[in-house]
Amino acid sequence: MTLAAHHGETARRLNGRATAAILAASGLAIVLGVLVAAGLLGQTGIRADFAARLLPPSLAHPFGTDPMGRDMLARTIKGLAVSLKVGLLAASFSVVIATALALAAATLGRGADAVVSFLVDATMGLPHLVLLILISFALGGGTTAVIIAVAVTHWPRLTRILRAEILQLRHAEYVTVSRRFGRSWWFVARHHFLPHLVPQMLVGLVLMFPHAILHEAGLTFLGFGLEPSLPAIGILLSESMRYLTAGRWWLGLFPGLSLLLVVLCFDAIGNGLRTLTDPRASQE
């Protein structure tokens, strides 16, 4: 192959970073699109129309209608938006708690490490559905209560992972060098540890997100979560259970598939960000 031909081929093909950026951006676009569409929908999908009960998918109702004659497409989009908000906020708070505790454990000395390890063990030792119900109930239910309840029960696993990661990093040669340059542990934590933890944090966030949505659905199902009037995906799925055996497959299929799509979007965003934050991928 001549040099010019080879050059032409590399120019046509996108490099790894560009592909990762495009995938992450499309994932983000879909997620943002769902949120914007839900905002624009207003009252559609909330109002009942008993003349159009349980219609299968058609051009007028691409996702069919539910037992009260509400359009399932509108309800699915609204449901995704609610679940996204709850899942994203809860998972993000969890990641922030986990990162702060892991950094404290690794840099503030043995005492802090013992306290954090105890907190992790204590929280993991409790059955967390009970803890979730208690916290959500104590806070009076509703969206905020669910977010707080999920956030404060889901940090221990990620804290363990991040703490182990930092303990390994503490003995890295460049950390010792930084300390002998007179840099404080606070500087080391922010500039050496934190950038290194970003991939773990993203993976933690992505893995925690579906978990948060499921807990939201579970809490709501048990009556300690969101108001039943909110069309969250969890509520749609549990409502559909009764009708699946009667052949109303669209009630469960479309909300389920759309949830899968959103989770895949998060996966794309997570993977893309990991590639973009990895210096070794800079030439791919």
Place this chain on the structure above:
Amino acid sequence: MLEARAISFRFGASGRTVLDDASIAIAPGEIVGLSGPSGIGKSTLGRILAQHVRPDSGRVVIDGRPVAAGGFHPVQFLAQSPILAVNPRWRVGRILAEASPPDEETRAALGIRPDWDQRYPHELSGGELQRVAIARALAPGLRYLVADEISAMLDAVTQVRIWTFLRRLAAERSIGILAVSHDAALLARICDRREAMGSGRPVPCAAEPLRARAAS
């Protein structure tokens, strides 16, 4: 004068004793060579001098006083493989400035090109990165350097370039250097004085350095 006094060190509680009552002294502006077979504790002694490793017993003092904790350490350690001594997620420009940004003269003397600043460590060769690691350690507070096999994996031209620079540094800023190396010929050329590691402590080398002989 940088001194290690009666240093003992062993790996783990029941591990092999690497250093046993080891002492060494390096005067300002002096280049001391330290040689010896692999695994005998040359690097460990170097790391103890720069307080990268804490000894089991014994003290490291400068001008008779222990080094104050915190702040830029006057003894800096240069490792054989600089890739482990730099954060892989930092660009070279940031790595260079971690202690204090090196001046233009230092950059020019070590051949550090401006376009390296935007690169990541793995985008430089071993020799290029070693020069970056040296430049980074030359902050104003530096008084002693421990150079642990820093030129062992480099080509002859780079080796000469680095040691010419360090010799000038020792003379101009009267920085004491401990040069750890297997390479007897290299040590003979660059050192004012040589010691060899044997059975847990350094002992003065019988052979007089070539440099001293040439001067007399």
